[in-house]
Amino acid sequence: YKSVDAGKTWTHLGLRDGQQIPQIVVDPKDPNRLFVAVLGHPYGPNEERGIYRSTDGAKSFQKVLYKDENTGGIDVVFDPGNANIVYAVLWEARQGPWENGAFQGPNSGVFKSIDGGTTWKLITKGLPTFAGDGLGRIGITVAPSEPKRLFATVDATRKAGLYRSDDGGENWYLANGDPRYTSRGSDFAEVKVHPKDADIVFTGSIVAWRSTDGGKSFTAFRGAPGGDDYHRIWIDPTNPDIILLAADQGAIITVNGGRTFSSWYNQPTAQFYHVVTDNAFPYRVCGGQQESGSACVSSRGPYGQITFRDWTPVGVEEYGYVAPDPLNPDIVYGGRVSRFDRRTGQVQQVGPVAARTPDYRVVRTQPVLFSTIDPRTLYFASNVVWKTLNGGSSWTQISPDLARKTWSVPPTVGKYTGTDAARVTQRGVVYTLAPSYLDINRIWAGTDDGLIHVTIDGGRSWSDVTPPDLKPWAKVSIIDASHFHAGTAYAAVNTIRLDDLRPHIYRTRDGGKTWTHITNGIPEGATINTVKEDPVRAGLLFAGSETQVYFSIDDGDHWQSLRQNMPAISIRDLVIKDDDLVLGTHGRGFWILDDITPLRQMAAKAPDEVHLFTPQRATRVRWNLNTDTPLPQEEPAGENPPDGAILNYYLKSKPAGPVTLEILDGSGAVVRSYSTADAAEPIRDEGNVPAYWIRPAQILSAEPGMHRFVWDLHYAKPQGMQGAFPIAAVFRNTVRSPHGVWALPGTYSVRLTVDGKSVSRPFRLRMDPRVNTPGVALQHQFALSTQLSAAMDVVGRKRVTGDRDEAELARLHGELLAIYNLVQASDVA
Structure with a gap:
């Protein structure tokens, strides 16, 4: 995208099928000349990968560095003294649908062009190799005060660390092999050099590091014991005391060389996985968020706005569900499974002891939620479904293993099918639970490997009711049981891990015997994370995609956007509380649409002249x-x-x-x-x-x-x-x-x-x-x-x-x- 009005409006320029664009650099002397690193699809092969160049202000792009459909561009930088010298990094990397780490290959490496990107030379002398060292991701930077000096963070099975070159990349040597300074390459590859002193080097990992001796030794100058995960560093070229760091929680700035920093709590950047509300007045909105732990915030502040005074953590792990007790909103369950008492601030682990043994499987985000009929019944899911009637003092397993027993490697894995990582047997987990609002014995369960089950006898027996076209490792991210018909349910299915960004929402009206795919009006590429039915008006549905929220007034037969004033952001979950629509986003915090009664009263036909x-x-x-x-x-x-x-x-x-x-x-x-x-x-x-x-x-x-x-x-x-x-x-x-x-x-x-x-x-x-x-x-x-x-x-x-x-x-x-x-x-x- 490009903006010519300082970010107020943007124009799409191209490279949409690249899906992941980690770097753009613009020639400081010619704004019409730029390079773009395009990483490509995370879960499948595609041609739109590599390094692209434009010389006409991005009206057109030329692919100038490319290896194959599995190798993408991860970094590109100019030589500060000569814009015709360009360094680029290619990374052969793909994810498997079961999220067991990236597959890597021999095409990764550092490349150099001395003719403005027309031709390229591989410069890896002294760097680890894929064959001998398991080479992975590389991050690169050039010292502005000494352009011949380069630094690179190198992820590898052997010989990983910070590498340095003093001759423009022709020869490299290991400057520091301590893994703390570069960390895991799947998350980190950030290195920057002070604009006026080539010996001052910064790297980003779970903390921010600084070296004053050319990389020989480092000191942590920003971070926390639990890790903040710093992914980006920017240093003001005219005033190096001004440094910007971007972490999972947000962005922070120092104006005194790192002695003090601004706060990331002055920006709405919370990354929530799920959202729930309690029964207090005003109701609280709760969820587990990346890096910053759990949060419950009042939907109405007593002093005219919602401030830090109205926010509290609730003892839930960062990825977890949150489940406030329907009978006592001061008691909050979450994670795998924790119990938080707001009155004392104490957290107690009350999950099933058996779930921690090798016979059971969990992932980051496991369902924890109360029955919609009996407020004493709390459910938890691993690869099986658990139930407690006494706040977690004892648990009963009420299902067998509901994940797939056998499956084949999806075709999207491609040439990596035969690798050790792909051959490792992976098993799914129950990723979503939906107790019925009308029948206490009916519970729906969806797995992250593409199955849907239902029980109508409280868990004594389960039926596989998976839609026929649901492929293995299609993630059933949310199921919502109907408030009006016991046999009706809705399922949001996310297939991004199968290299499929299309929207998938299913509806059944006969207890799962048949399913209808209902996405008319939702554009291609709008991957769906969640779907919920309004508890007041039958047929009113809401769905959240990776960019916005949609609604339907005809039970999903037709959809339209409800984005309004929201930014384009991942809607991970949503809930209807009283007359409000509450959204949990992954990157912009909680949002509330006050009063959805007009949507409840909308008819399929156009309204009168005045309504x-x-x-x-x-x-x-x-x-x-x-x-x-x-x-x-x-x-x-x-x-x-x-x-x-x-x-x-x-x-x-x-x-x-x-x-x-x-x-x-x-x-x-x-x-x-x-x-x-x-x-x-x-x-x-x-x-x-x-x-x-x-x-x-x-x-x-x-x-x-x-x-x-x-x-x-x-x-x-x-x-x-x-x-x-x-x-x-x-x-x-x-x-x-x-x-x-x-x-x-x-x-x-x-x-x-x-x-x-x-x-x-x-x-x-x-x-x-x-x-x-x-x-x-x-x-x-x-x-x-x-x-x-x-x-x-x-x-x-x-x-x-x-x-x-x-x-x-x-x-x-x-x-x-x-x-x-x-x-x-x-x-x-």
Whole structure:
């Protein structure tokens, strides 16, 4: 891809079938000249591999260095002093579908071109060989201050380490053979040299290393005991004290040569494997994440946004499932199997002891989840299914080994079929479990080697109900049992390990006897990781791919994108919690789509000229409980859900006149009224309140399309006063106080009027379930607040007309406001 506006927009240039592009270098003196290292398919052979060159700004590419369909480009660098000298690395590497490490071959090596990439010479004198040393991946760099000096990290069975050349790659010698500094080549091959001192060398492994003597010795200058996994290093060529490191958790920067670093917690880069929610209010979103352990974060922060105050680890290993206890959200299970008590912070291992013996198999991500019917029943899966009724104190095996007993090596393994690694017998595991929502004895199980089983008698017997076209080592990544029909289930199947990126979703309506492939509308290449059925509306499905989320309103017969404002990112799992869609991404953290009720109400036919959707139940929650100085705007924060009732409407075309939206109470009286003719209050600096604190005004829209408007659950604020911004501000989300009177819990309706025609929909407003204030007390609060608001209205109007002493009116108004705010905050019992 290429951007000409600093990354705001991108244009696809080509090389799509390369699938993995680890390096792009651009000639510093000619931006139209660039080289691209294309590694190729990880699980199969393909022609679009090697080193490509463009001389016309990527309008076209030429393959300038290529070996075969199994060997790809992994690195390419310019000589800093002469852009016609280019170094490139080829790596013959492929993965097997059972993930037992890369297959490697003899075509790996370092190459050099002295004519701008037209011809290449293999330069491996002194480096390990494949035949004698098991040569693997290589990473290369050139010293900017001494271009003849090169360093290379070399992965090999023998003689691995950091290699150095002082004659432009013609001869190499082992500078340091300590494996800590280069680590495993399947993950690491990063080496960089200080731009002004050729003896200062940096490498990346589970920690970041620095040498000041040309690679003879190293010191760890960034890392942690458990390993941070540093994959990329960038050094500012003009100020070498500025160094950027990219790790599994995110990117960090030092501006003082590594003495101190910024935090990776200022960027949403969490890599989650699965996502789940608990039954607390507000509900928490939980998952296991790469390198940074487990996380549970509140879906609503008490101080107007979601911050570090609302996040806690829950004792689950980084790859693991998380399973909050349905009866006690302070107890959380996960991993293989751990039990976390939020009250004490203690973690206890409670998994089946037998599962740790050689007779049983597990992988990184093993299912741990509660029964959807009996909240005491917890399931765990290895290559068999386990069940506990007492929190893991004892376990019962309720299935035989459900993985394939025999299978052949998939054709995509190609020429590596006869290698020792491919001949090793590999066995699958149960990768997904789906207990029925309707029948406690029905459980679905899917394996990562391509089988689906179901039991209808609680595990006493299991039936193989695998779709006929499911090939061995197709990963059944998620099965979801229907909420409406016991014999209906949905399966997401990921076939990337068979070199197949096509989407695969299956549906059965007869208990697995027959399956239908349902991916119409999902593009080719959109590998699917997960599929879930909405628990409220039959036929509404959601699916997550490697780039975005999709939905279907006809039980999977047709799909369309629901990406909205999300980045292109791997959706590993999703869950529907109440009226929200919650996503777990592998690289951009958790995301929530608030209020999917419009999707539930969508019909197959096009909507009318004007359509008002029935709102979800609203909850009266104090949006910001902070009473003092807020967190600075530099602190990273997630967004709270909208603070009020979410109102959705659709306009097929632009109306002739203004559109109005009114909130009515149970008696039909208008509580609040909005119009497209309302003027937006401009955002401007307010004395000591910089503009970046202020929430943009919400204006009703009359444009064609779908629209969302939020009523803040208040009556109109007292008139005749401008109000002020509170000390407890929220970045870009602060509104003037005071608000109007709180609306009472009860029944309301929303009325949409377009060109003289009105449509109304009812909705409920409930009190925050954590608040125990009696209804009669809320009535008293409402009555007193209403009276005070009316008094402030009178005083405010008199101040505007100036018919009394301004100082006296200001004093009276201030006293009324203080009492009003006190009364409005009294519903906290």
